[in-house]
Amino acid sequence: MKETSIILSGFGGQGxxxxxxxxxxxxxxxxxxxxxxxxxxxxxxxxxxxCTVIISDEKIGSPLVRNPDVSVVLNLPSLxxxxxxxxxxxxxxxxxxxxxxxxxxxxxxxxxxxxxEIAEEIGLGRMANMVMIGGTLRLAPVLPLExxxxxxxxxxxxxxxxxxxxxxxxxxxxYAFAEAQFLPGSRSLDFGT
Numbered sequence: 001m002k003e004t005s006i007i008l009s010g011f012g013g014q015g016x017x018x019x020x021x022x023x024x025x026x027x028x029x030x031x032x033x034x035x036x037x038x039x040x041x042x043x044x045x046x047x048x049x050x051c052t053v054i055i056s057d058e059k060i061g062s063p064l065v066r067n068p069d070v071s072v073v074l075n076l077p078s079l080x081x082x083x084x085x086x087x088x089x090x091x092x093x094x095x096x097x098x099x100x101x102x103x104x105x106x107x108x109x110x111x112x113x114x115x116x117e118i119a120e121e122i123g124l125g126r127m128a129n130m131v132m133i134g135g136t137l138r139l140a141p142v143l144p145l146e147x148x149x150x151x152x153x154x155x156x157x158x159x160x161x162x163x164x165x166x167x168x169x170x171x172x173x174x175y176a177f178a179e180a181q182f183l184p185g186s187r188s189l190d191f192g193t
Contacts, residue, residue, distance in 0.1 A: 003058065004142045005065040007082055008132075009050035010074025010095070012040055015129035019072070020051035022133065026143050026151035027055040035063035048077060055142055070140045072132050074098065074115065083108075091140040093132060111139050111178055118173050124163065127170035134174025138182075145175055 006023065008016040017038045024036040033056045040049035052065050070091040071082040075098045086092050088107045097116030113135040115128035137145050149168055156164060 003054060003056035003060065004070065004140075005068045006053045006055070006070040006072065006136075006140075006142070007050060007065065007068040007085075008053070008072045008074075008129075009048065009078035009082055010129075012047045012049040013126075014049070014074045015126060016049050016072075016074060017051050019129040019133050020053045022148060022152050022155070023053050023055070023143065025155045026148045027053075029151050029154065030143070030147055032057055033060050035060055037063050050078065070136065070142070072136050074128065074132060076100065091136070093136045093139060095128060095132060097128070109139060111135055111181060113174060113177055115174065118177065119170060122166050122169050122173070124166050127163075127166055130167045130170035131174035131177075134171035134176075135178040136174075137171075138175045138178035145171060 008020045010016040020036055024034045027034045035054045036051060038051045040047065054060050054063060067085055067087040068090065069087055071086045072093045073079045073082055074095045079094055079099050083092060083103060083105060086108055090108055092108045092110045094112050095115040096112040097114050103110055113131065115131040116125060118131045119125050119127040133148065134145065137143065137148065149171060152167055153164060
């Protein structure tokens with residue numbers, strides 16, 4: 001596995017920081033090196049929040065990322081910022097429920113996923129972050145989906161354990177939505193899994 005940098009960004013309260021933590025725990029639990037750095041405005045809920053996750057099987061030289069390999073954006077301000085910064089040939093996964101424009105670039109693998117609508121079908125709108133994780137893992141398989149689910153089960157706070165089945169459903173639906181966007185036999189990007 002090569003080093004892979006992932007930015008997750010959205011409004012405060014959308015669960016972007018938690019989604020990044022789940023990826024970081026999954027990587028740690030599987031013996032990989034990880035950094036997780038959160039960033040959020042003073043408003044928190046409703047303001048912008050993002051985190052950077054770096055996953056590698058070697059030592060990580062710096063936790064700072066200028067041009068992420070993968071950008072997971074849950075709202076339009078995040079797309080406006082991270083579309084420009086994602087490395088050429090990288091991956092961008094966007095929440096089409098809250099984003100009303102296409103990409104300006106043509107050098108990114110990308111997926112638009114209606115995460116809010118899918119989460120509402122499950123019955124809990126705040127599961128959009130897990131829908132996005134599922135879709136991202138289909139396009140950029142930096143970790144197997146089952147490994148991420150296991151990490152969530154082991155690290156979710158006790159007060160939220162009752163939501164595990166919905167979280168798993170959200171990840172599965174995001175993955176399935178992404179899978180349906182590609183023809184059989186189409187490629188995912190190679191992240192060394």
